[in-house]
Amino acid sequence: MKFSLASLFAGLVFGLGLIVSGMANPEKVLGFLDIAGAxxxxxxxxxxxxxxxxxxxxxxxxxRTLSFLGFHMKMPTSNHIDKRLILGGLMFGVxxxxxxxxxxxxxxxxxxxxxxxxxxVAAMVAGMGIFEVIERSRAKA
Amino acid sequence: MIEIAWNxxxxxxxxxxxxxxxxxxxxxxxxxxxIAGISGILGGLLSPAKGDIAWxxxxxxxxxxxxxxWVLATELPPIEIEAGYPALIIAGLLVxxxxxxxxxxxxxxxxxxxxxxxxxxxxxxxSFMAAGFVTVYVIRHLLGV
Numbered sequence: 631m632k633f634s635l636a637s638l639f640a641g642l643v644f645g646l647g648l649i650v651s652g653m654a655n656p657e658k659v660l661g662f663l664d665i666a667g668a669x670x671x672x673x674x675x676x677x678x679x680x681x682x683x684x685x686x687x688x689x690x691x692x693x694r695t696l697s698f699l700g701f702h703m704k705m706p707t708s709n710h711i712d713k714r715l716i717l718g719g720l721m722f723g724v725x726x727x728x729x730x731x732x733x734x735x736x737x738x739x740x741x742x743x744x745x746x747x748x749x750x751v752a753a754m755v756a757g758m759g760i761f762e763v764i765e766r767s768r769a770k771a
Numbered sequence: 772m773i774e775i776a777w778n779x780x781x782x783x784x785x786x787x788x789x790x791x792x793x794x795x796x797x798x799x800x801x802x803x804x805x806i807a808g809i810s811g812i813l814g815g816l817l818s819p820a821k822g823d824i825a826w827x828x829x830x831x832x833x834x835x836x837x838x839x840x841w842v843l844a845t846e847l848p849p850i851e852i853e854a855g856y857p858a859l860i861i862a863g864l865l866v867x868x869x870x871x872x873x874x875x876x877x878x879x880x881x882x883x884x885x886x887x888x889x890x891x892x893x894x895x896x897x898s899f900m901a902a903g904f905v906t907v908y909v910i911r912h913l914l915g916v
Contacts (some may be wrong), residue, residue, distance in 0.1 A: 633803055633826050634825045634826045634828075634829040635829070636798065636799065636802040636803050637799065637803060637826040637827070637829040637830040637833070638829040638830065638832060638833045639798060639802075639833065640795045640796070640798050640799035640802075640803075640807055640830060640833065641795070641829065641830035641831060641832065641833025641834040641836075641837075642795075642833035642834070642836060642837055642840060643791055643792075643794055643795035643798065643833075644791075644792055644795035644796070644807065644809075644833070644834055644837075644878070645833060645834040645835070645836070645837025645838070646791055646837050646840065646841060647788045647789070647790070647791030647792035647793075647794070647795055648788065648792065648837070649788070649837060649838065649841055649847065649848065650784055650787050650788035650791055651784060651785050651787070651788020651789055651791075651792065652781055652784060652785060652788065652848065653788065654838075654848075654850055655848065655849060655850050655851055656850070656851065656852050656853070656854070657851035657852075657853060658779070660853070660907055661776060661779055663903045663904055663906070663907040664907045664908070664911055665773060665904055665908070666908050666911070666912050667774075667776075667911060667912070668774055668775070668776035668779070669773050669774060669775055669776055670775075670776045670779040670780055671775065671780065671782075672779070672780055672781045672782060672784075672785040673785065674785075675782045675785035675786045675789060676785045676786070676788055676789035676792065677789060677881060677882065677885075678786065678789060679785070679786040679787070679788070679789025679790040679792070679793060680789040680790070680792040680793035680796065680882045680886075681789075681793065681882060681885050681886050682789075682790065682793060683790055683793025683794055683796070683797050683886075684793050684796055684797060684882055684883060684885070684886025684887075685886050685888075686797070687793070687796065687797030687800050687801055687886065688800065688883075688886045688887040688888075690801060691800050691801060691804075692887075696804070697800075697801060697802055697803055697804035698801050698802055699802045699803065701802075701803055701804045701805075702804055703804040704804050704805050704806075705806070705887075706806060706884075706889070706891075708874075708891060709889065709890060709891045710891065711890065711891050711894045714872055714873065714874075715873050715874065715891065715894060715895050715898070716873070716894065716895070716898050717869075717872060717873070718868075718869045718870065718871070718872030718873020718874065718895075718898075719869065719873040719880075719894075719895040719896075719897075719898030719899040719902065720869070720898050720899070720901075720902045721865050721868060721869030721872065721873070721902075722865065722866055722869030722870045722873055722876060722899045722902070723869070723898060723899035723900065723901065723902025723903040723905075723906065724865050724869075724902050724903075724906045725861070725862040725863065725864070725865030725866035725867075725869060726862075726866060726877075726899060726902070726903045726906070727902065727903040727904070727905070727906025727907045727910065728854060728858050728861060728862035728865070728906060728910065729852070729854045729858060729859050729862035729863070729866075730852070730853075730854070731852075731859075731862065731863075731866065732809075732866065732870075732876050732877040732878075733809040733810045733813060733866060733870060733876050733877075733878070734809045734834065734876075734877065734878055736863075736866075737809070737813075737831065737834045737835050738834060738835070738837055738838060739850050739852070740835055741834070741835035741836055741837060741838045741839065742838035742847055742850055743838075744850055744852060746852040746854070746856070746859055747850070747852065749856055749859045749860060749863070750859045750860075750862060750863040750866075751863065752863065753859065753860045753861075753862070753863025753864050753867065754813075754863040754864070754866050754867040755813070755817075755867060756863070756864060756867060757863060757864040757865065757866065757867020757868040757869075757871075758810075758813065758814040758817055758867040758868070758870075758871050759817055759867075760864070760867070760868055761814070761867065761868050761871040761872060762814075762817045762818055762871075
């Protein structure tokens with residue numbers, strides 16, 4: 631229960647942050663990705679602001695085995711840079727550049743009642759489903 | 772030569788929003804001991820383990836519910852989606868498959884991964900940023916859409 635409440639809080643603050651920052655607006659995102667046009671560097675400030683806070687949080691987290699609510703710290707263990715990571719990143723980046731949506735802003739725009747965002751999110755979930763199917767058939771083979 | 776769109780440039784709200792995103796990721800990390808990676812939280816619902824569903828739904832409810840909470844205080848800023856439906860479907864499929872295949876998106880690799888100084892996440896972030904820049908260049912400047 632505590633875990634879910636903290637998750638709800640984190641999700642809400644994350645969403646509000648995306649709205650404040652302008653990232654929930656795909657045109658703003660595309661303005662950042664369009665370096666050859668009139669470039670809007672704002673999104674670099676979003677990343678900068680988030681990482682400023684994040685660096686401190688991870689420095690605190692690194693020294694702990696339990697979270698402040700008493701849960702085990704579940705940190706990523708892989709530091710392997712492989713083909714999956716890069717190809718996956720490239721695929722994601724192409725999709726990001728086509729629509730101006732990454733997963734978080736897509737979900738926030740869906741919550742704002744945007745039909746187009748709902749279509750994007752449905753396709754994204756379908757894509758994640760396709761990934762699951764491929765992974766499972768690979769695991770069997 | 773890079774030309775800056777000064778009239779669209781919003782460094783203060785971008786920074787403030789970024790700090791909020793950072794606070795969200797920090798509270799998720801320090802309260803629950805987890806990485807706030809949105810594609811992972813959503814994608815994990817498609818192969819859920821026992822006891823692993825409620826918190827994912829709660830996080831997503833917060834994220835999707837953010838605009839509803841926002842409008843209690845003030846009007847939502849504009850959300851301009853220029854892409855047509857076929858483009859949105861292709862983009863969604865690519866984002867869905869790509870983020871799962873590459874184990875993360877802008878939040879997990881970009882915000883959290885760079886914050887914990889992970890080289891793996893840096894490589895992922897450089898990959899999706901580069902692909903994003905190239906894609907927009909091709910669409911806007913080569914194809915002229």
